[in-house]
Amino acid sequence: xxxxxxxxxxxxxxxxxxxxxxxxxxxxxxxxxxxxxxxxxxxxxxxxxxxxxxxxxxxxxxxxxxxxxxxxxxxxxxxxxxxxxxxxxxxxxxxxxxxxxxxxxxxxxxxxxxxxxxxxxxxxxxxxxxxxxxxxxxxxxxxxxxxxxxxxxxxxxxxxxxxxxxxxxxxxxxxxxxxxxxxxxxxxxxxxxxxxxxxxxxxxxxxxxxxxxxxxxxxxxxxxxxxxxxxxxxxxxxxxxxxxxxxxxxxxxxxxxxxxxxxxxxxxxxxxxxxxxxxxxxxxxxxxxxxxxxxxxxxxxxxxxxxxxxxxxxxxxxxxxxxxxxxxxxxxxxxxxxxxxxxxxxxxxxxxxxxxxxxxxxxxxxxxxxxxxxxxxxxxxxxxxxxxxxxxxxxxxxxxxxxxxxxxxxxxxxxxxxxxxxxxxxxxxxxxxxxxxxxxxxxxxxxxxxxxxxxxxxxxxxxxxxxxxxxxxxxxxxxxxxxxxxxxxxxxxxxxxxxxxxxxxxxxxxxxxxxxxxxxxxxxxxxxxxxxxxxxxxxxxxxxxxxxxxxxxxxxxxxxxxxxxxxxxxxxxxxxxxxxxxxxxxxx
Numbered sequence: 001x002x003x004x005x006x007x008x009x010x011x012x013x014x015x016x017x018x019x020x021x022x023x024x025x026x027x028x029x030x031x032x033x034x035x036x037x038x039x040x041x042x043x044x045x046x047x048x049x050x051x052x053x054x055x056x057x058x059x060x061x062x063x064x065x066x067x068x069x070x071x072x073x074x075x076x077x078x079x080x081x082x083x084x085x086x087x088x089x090x091x092x093x094x095x096x097x098x099x100x101x102x103x104x105x106x107x108x109x110x111x112x113x114x115x116x117x118x119x120x121x122x123x124x125x126x127x128x129x130x131x132x133x134x135x136x137x138x139x140x141x142x143x144x145x146x147x148x149x150x151x152x153x154x155x156x157x158x159x160x161x162x163x164x165x166x167x168x169x170x171x172x173x174x175x176x177x178x179x180x181x182x183x184x185x186x187x188x189x190x191x192x193x194x195x196x197x198x199x200x201x202x203x204x205x206x207x208x209x210x211x212x213x214x215x216x217x218x219x220x221x222x223x224x225x226x227x228x229x230x231x232x233x234x235x236x237x238x239x240x241x242x243x244x245x246x247x248x249x250x251x252x253x254x255x256x257x258x259x260x261x262x263x264x265x266x267x268x269x270x271x272x273x274x275x276x277x278x279x280x281x282x283x284x285x286x287x288x289x290x291x292x293x294x295x296x297x298x299x300x301x302x303x304x305x306x307x308x309x310x311x312x313x314x315x316x317x318x319x320x321x322x323x324x325x326x327x328x329x330x331x332x333x334x335x336x337x338x339x340x341x342x343x344x345x346x347x348x349x350x351x352x353x354x355x356x357x358x359x360x361x362x363x364x365x366x367x368x369x370x371x372x373x374x375x376x377x378x379x380x381x382x383x384x385x386x387x388x389x390x391x392x393x394x395x396x397x398x399x400x401x402x403x404x405x406x407x408x409x410x411x412x413x414x415x416x417x418x419x420x421x422x423x424x425x426x427x428x429x430x431x432x433x434x435x436x437x438x439x440x441x442x443x444x445x446x447x448x449x450x451x452x453x454x455x456x457x458x459x460x461x462x463x464x465x466x467x468x469x470x471x472x473x474x475x476x477x478x479x480x481x482x483x484x485x486x487x488x489x490x491x492x493x494x495x496x497x498x499x500x501x502x503x504x505x506x507x508x509x510x511x512x513x514x515x516x517x518x519x520x521x522x523x524x525x526x527x528x529x530x531x532x533x534x535x536x537x538x539x540x541x542x543x544x545x546x547x548x549x550x551x552x553x554x555x556x557x558x559x560x561x562x563x564x565x566x567x568x569x570x571x572x573x574x575x576x577x578x579x580x581x582x583x584x585x586x587x588x
Contacts, residue, residue, distance in 0.1 A: 472516025
């Protein structure tokens, strides 16, 4: 299980009340009934913390704006009274003040109330190779305003808000009789295997022991499995997995990723605000109530549609949600606050930068409906020459997409364009709930060679399924249906797992070379499309299946739902591979 999430729980987390007026008997009775109903309604209290201005760490552009905008949305749309929201911003957000206000959440609320804690700023973890602070392997940390990032081990630890020692006791006190939502926009151990592209700001800050001979190894192998999720009433959403950094939309990025109010925000926070403000469709089951899972999934879709390379996570994980936290109404609010219809927007064109000798490709790519950008500009894809007539493609955040020859290069770019278009469709206009995700969902999008994975598929309606993999070599592989049995429709309302062995047990896929990015596409058909056949094969560029699929997407969109998933496969460092990672099916 994910350690970055333990920065809130350490080891696995993890309106005024009514009165009555005098008057006639009927009026008194009505007012009395109103008072009872008001007394029964939960109050909502919040602590919002954002640190843009750090005393010792690198400053961030978005957190102070995240807090300001979230406060406005909570008051205007989600039933929070202004006096029940407290904020700590920049110099106010010292470790002492944050802990004091977390303790006061219990006295500010009563049994049955809803409590929200939001943190926006830097995060760190034992599992980042650039961080040498001796954190517990299963307890991440976030950085308050006054945290130091270079010093002796005990000094570093004293300055952090550590999940196991600082946060978990306070959440445990609230858990028995209050509903709690915790939301973090920070990196926790995302850089453990993910590189950062130059110029891309992230909410990651190395915390380094000043003695280089100290016996502390980042990513040190674990000797115990992650404990089970201990809470009944604490639901947590975070900006990224423990293998990913989280983006800060600063002056460099905002031209490419404009925020809802034109101010700097975390990419995750901006998506969250859009959903909470009703600007992004999120009520996927159409019941008029936005639940926790719908909130998290809408934010995931927004970031995926923007090609922002980190994957929001939730605790408890879907398969461990014994108390139904994912289906609970967001902030215990059952009003009509879920987003309405889809927002019309212009498609985002791929921005491609050609570096070095790859600039000779500019003429041949000019007809591919992409925007060629110059040095220093934010790009979705960056192409460099590798060897004669071979090119390396990286995503905008520095991850390798693949190494292909010149003949395959246009095809790989076209695949990214198709993937982006389908991701946007899934985010705005799917006709029903249809979700593909890793069983090991807390791994995010980055996997190591040797990881063993399976997928879960959730569908609101009975569907026939097609799974395609656009791999790092620009090939298109049909993954499903591979057998005659897989041609049968999946039933509605159940979680299907894939791949499955003939005896019905999980049959994991082993992540292996080549290094690069796979784009996985899932299609759910409410009516048999007629062109599906059981096969595990590589599809030609002119394969009839692809042309018929595209025709059906254009002519009968109401009969097809789409889900997309990006997977980055890479060789990981020895320290991480020594860990009994929860990104492998063998340890689930």
